[in-house]
Amino acid sequence: MVGVLRHPGFDTVFTAAGIDVLRTPPQAPRANAYAERWVGTVRRECTDRILIAGERHLASVLTEYTTHYNDHRPHRSLDQRPPNPPPQVVDLNATRVQRRPTIGGLINEYTQAA
Numbered sequence: 001m002v003g004v005l006r007h008p009g010f011d012t013v014f015t016a017a018g019i020d021v022l023r024t025p026p027q028a029p030r031a032n033a034y035a036e037r038w039v040g041t042v043r044r045e046c047t048d049r050i051l052i053a054g055e056r057h058l059a060s061v062l063t064e065y066t067t068h069y070n071d072h073r074p075h076r077s078l079d080q081r082p083p084n085p086p087p088q089v090v091d092l093n094a095t096r097v098q099r100r101p102t103i104g105g106l107i108n109e110y111t112q113a114a
Contacts, residue, residue, distance in 0.1 A: 046061065046106065047061070064103050065102075071086075095112045096113040097113060098112070
């Protein structure tokens with residue numbers, strides 16, 4: 001394929017580990033729906049709303065957003081719970097709530113105040 005970089009040993013590593021390598025066509029959004037969903041969510045909620053100053057800044061923002069996405073952000077398919085929920089169950093009627101801005105104030109997370 002023209003324009004696609006492939007390393008011949010890359011597929012060998014996965015095949016040796018018992019992983020099937022599936023080639024997806026370039027620029028085919030339905031070929032890898034999970035990756036496309038993730039990229040779309042990151043763009044809508046994060047990178048489209050912030051000016052990225054460079055590669056290090058982008059890596060920092062994506063790391064922080066990934067933590068927010070997995071540990072705090074509600075997911076509709078998980079009954080509004082995050083993939084890695086906090087271990088304790090909190091009665092929000094009996095406690096105070098504390099706001100914590102993330103990604104430079106772009107997103108706010110709410111937790112129980114100590």
